[in-house]
Structure formats: structure tokens, C-alpha cells
Amino acid sequence: MESAGEYDYVIVGAGSAGCVLANRLSRDKDAQVLLIEAGGKDDYVWIHIPVGYLHCIGNPRTDWLYRTESDAGLGGRxxxxxxxKVLGGSSSINGMIYMRGQAGDYDRWAELTGDPGWRWDAVLPLFKQSEDYHGGASAVHGAGGEWRVEKQRLSWKILDAFREAAEQTGIARVDDFNGGDNAGCGYFDVNQKRGIRWNASKAFLRPVAGRPNLTIMTGCHVERLVIERDEHGPVCRGVQFTGGGTAWNARARRETLLTAGAIGSPHILQLSGIGPAALLQSHGITPVADLAGVGENLQDHLQLRMVYKVKGAKTLNTMASTWYGKMKIGLEYALRQSGPMSMAPSQLGAFARSDPGVATPDLEYHVQPLSLEKFGEPLHAFPAFTASVCHLRPTSRGQVRIVSADSFAAPAIAPHYLSTAEDRKTAAAALALTRRIVAAPALQPFAPEEFKPGLHFQTEEELAQAxxxxxxxxxxxxxxCKMGRADDPAAVVDPALRVIGVRGLRVADAAIMPNITSGNTNSPTMMIAEKAAGLIHACWKNR
Ligand SMILES: Cc1cc2nc3c(=O)[nH]c(=O)nc-3n(C[C@H](O)[C@H](O)[C@H](O)COP(=O)(O)OP(=O)(O)OC[C@H]3O[C@@H](n4cnc5c(N)ncnc54)[C@H](O)[C@@H]3O)c2cc1C
Known part of the structure; x- marks a missing residue:
């Protein structure tokens, strides 16, 4: 095995969190930082053109190409x-929506961990610190930071009508979803710069790539952690990885930081002997730390994509259906970086309650002026919009588990969607609410006709099935890899993000959320990395 050297910090994964962490830790000129990424450079044109999202999903150049296990809640699909899988990680292929979630999300994290440092008022400064908000600095927004937040560069008559219909249904108009209370309906803010995707790599990595104390290695797949034992127990001393067909190791003098994401981080931990002992042993891996929670507690937002055929409205389906239409769209982007190619996949958002008794919105709408059978398939030939709605605080829990000790074998991902009665009830309520919005007067000029799931689903039970x-x-x-109190047997990291039972190792990405945030997860993940950088700095500054 070749040596890739010794560093103070070894960071695994240059995604949303890893790029922030590499930037912040390498600010200390005396600290040597290594950032290792399995994917390549973010130099693929479709990463940067917002609509290129559709070319990046399912593309081995940018995507890990995972699939979930067949899911009973989805009828076995x-x-x-x-x-x-590229510099910037999922921020290079995501929908670019800038969303922090709700104040209550972070207050609950603080309750669950017993650490007030995770409360909304404590994390708000971290969101603001890296932000460059289109409206300038205010009590809730930051300006001049690396993470650019812009307004979208287009609007659609059909989406404006949906917004009015939502208002007629009791969902107020709002201009800003990010003050801690996201209730209401409006156009999403996006992470773009003048109509071009702004990913974590461009924001946090490129500007500091020249720092002599920061080494960035791409095309290097981390296989496992190097765990040694001293008189105090197991300690992580770095990583083993494969790059360019060669096996390498890199030593970490201070800490190894896992930012490989909610799939990659638990996968690497399990491969390294940190996880549920019985699972590891069943694959011939000797447990180093028997941590039952590694790979458990998987949470995700399940979007229910309701499709409505419309009349007399411009939608992307019909605009992009001819060569002339495609040319016009291309020209508009080339000349002004606006129009459909500058489009985040979802433009209009709404946060609503599935039941008046719910304290804060538990549903998020992503409304799109387009429709398709499923991702990867062409747009429908008829004019239509999609009202996608998801339950923000699902109670269903899934897992990520190794299927072999081979670190190149994808783990089994089982989200267990709709596996609780509560989630099925909320899903049915969400579909019913969408129908009420679509039936409101503002949308009637477009004669909306439900194409999916279809009006034959009517009762609560039928809607849950739909x-x-x-x-x-x-x-x-x-x-x-959820964070929790020391007495929580399912906790993987403590509130300072240190892996329980193994020194020299933290997880600092989306995997540590004990509960999913009530909104899109990218910027909350960056905030976690920002917080981790502060914790790490505080830990080492006086040593
Ligand atoms: C298609 C899509 C659309 C989305 N839309 C939005 C949106 O509009 N708004 C929003 O807020 N959120 C969105 N999200 C979610 C958001 O992007 C993620 O929550 C966030 O990027 C997670 O950050 P992370 O740092 O935890 O993981 P990632 O950004 O996924 O980073 C993990 C990195 O680790 C690397 N890695 C993994 N394993 C290894 C290994 N073994 N060796 C070396 N490197 C490794 C990966 O290649 C990757 O670069 C979307 C996500 C996707 C995929």
C-alpha cells in the first residue's frame, strides 16, 4: 500500500458538507488538510446549466447510481x-432550492441531544455566516458570504394561478421561506449565480484550492478507516483508499472527518467495523465499536407527484416538444441565462398543514410547470403541471446496510416509506388538500383535470394506496448516523459530532440529523459542517 502522507485532518467526501469543512479547516495555516473525493472534478457542462440536473441523475459521471430495495410501502417498487459523485457532491446535481427548514426542527435537535447549541437561535448565525442573500443582510439573512442565494429568473402563469389558488385555500403568500417559519406559498430562492448553478465546490472549494495546506484528491474511493487501539480504546488514524488503481493510506494526526453523506458515511463506518455487531459479523467484519444506530434511522421525504392536464396555459411539456421551441429556449439561455434552462426543477413552493391541529406546516409542495411518467423519461406530450407534495416529518424509518465486506459493493438502501399508519394518513390528507387547492377558483380558467393519481382514488384508504x-x-x-445523548443506544455521534466509542473520528454531514428538517436538506447540511468546523477548531486551538 502506498502512503498518501500525513495530515492534521483527513476529510472523506467533497460534497455539500465536505467542501465547507475543507474551506474552514484549511483557514488555519498551520493545519494540513486532505480532502478525498470518489468522483471527479465538477467540469461537466450539465452540472452548471440548471436544467442539466436531468442529465446528471442516472449518469455515472456524476451519480453513484444507487437503487433502493423493493419497498413494500410503494407496492414493491x-x-x-x-x-x-463529483466535487460538490449532491449540491452538483440537486434542485438548487435554498431552504433552512423550521426553527422547531433545530429546537427539537437541541432537546433530543440535550445541547442548546443546536437550537435555532444558536444555528441561525451559522446559516447567515456563509450566506450571500439577494436581498442583502438583515436579522435573518447574511450578505457577502460564499453561498449565493438568488431569486429565480422566470415565472409561469400556471404557477402564479396555483399560488392564487393556494391563497384562496388559506395558504398565505410569502416572499421568504427562510426566517424560521416557512408557512405559506411563494417562489423558491435558489443557489445560483446569474442563472448558473452555484454548488458547494464553486462556493467553498475553488476559491481556496490554492492554499498550500489543502490537498484535494479526486477519483479516490475511500474503502475503510484505519482504526488502531491504544490504552484508551479504539482511535481512528486515517483512511485507506483506492485511486488510479493503487491502494493508498493517508494518516490523520488529529481527526478523520466523514462527510460522505447519508449513504456513504454509514457505509464506510460499517466497512470499518463500526456498527451493529451482528450485521458486521455476518459479513466477516470484526466489530471495533458495536454501535446499533449506524445505518439505522434513515429518513427521507416521499414526494407524491400529482399531475394535472391543463388547457390554455404555457407549460414546459409543450414548449419543449418541438425543435423550434427547444431552439428558442436554448437561445434565451445563451443570451440572457434565463428561461427554462435556468430553471430549478421546482419553482413554486408551499408549506401547509395536513390538519389544522398540526402546530407548524408538515407538508411541502414543489410545483412544476411540467410533467413526466418518472425521472429519466420524456415530458408528457400534453400541457400539464405537477403538484408534488411531501410529508415533512415522516415517522417511517429505514436503513442502510452493507451487503458484503467489499467496499465497492453498494449497500442495501431500504427507506420503508409509508410504513406507519400516521404517514399513510398524512399522505392521504396531502392528496386531498391538493385537490382542494386545484379546485379553487384561480385555477378554473385552465380547466385542470387530474391525470395522476386519478379520481378513482377517493376514500382515505384509497388515497393512501394512491x-x-x-x-x-x-x-x-x-x-x-444520528446524533444523540450519551444514554441513547441508537446515537452514533454525540452533540459535538464525535463518533461514540472511537476517538479521532467525527461525522459532519446529513447523516447526523436525528430528525429530518422540515424542508430541503442541502443548506441545513452545510450548516452542520459549519458548526463542525467551529467545534473542531475549539477542540484543538489550545493543544
Ligand atoms: C437529485 C437531488 C435533488 C436535490 N434537491 C435539493 C434541493 O433542491 N435543495 C436542497 O436543499 N437539497 C436538495 N437535495 C438534497 C441535498 O443536495 C443533500 O441533502 C446534500 O447535498 C447532502 O450533503 P452531504 O454533504 O451530506 O452529502 P453529499 O453532498 O452527497 O456528499 C457526499 C460526498 O462524499 C463522496 N463520497 C461518498 N462515499 C465516498 C467514498 N467511499 N470515498 C470517497 N468519497 C465518497 C460523494 O461522492 C460525495 O461527493 C437534493 C439531492 C439530490 C440528489
């Missing part, structure tokens, strides 16, 4: 489960 038929991931897996 297996879903594609995209995860970015949810299983049309439901698919909205790409937000989290929670598989």
Missing part, C-alpha cells in the same frame, strides 16, 4: 436513489 403508487424520493436521505 425499487427507486433510483441519486447521490452526487400515495404508494405515485410516491417517489425527493432525494433527502438523512439520519443514518
Amino acid at each position: 425499487s427507486l433510483i436513489y441519486p447521490r452526487g 400515495a404508494g403508487t405515485i410516491g417517489t424520493t425527493i432525494f433527502h436521505p438523512v439520519g443514518t
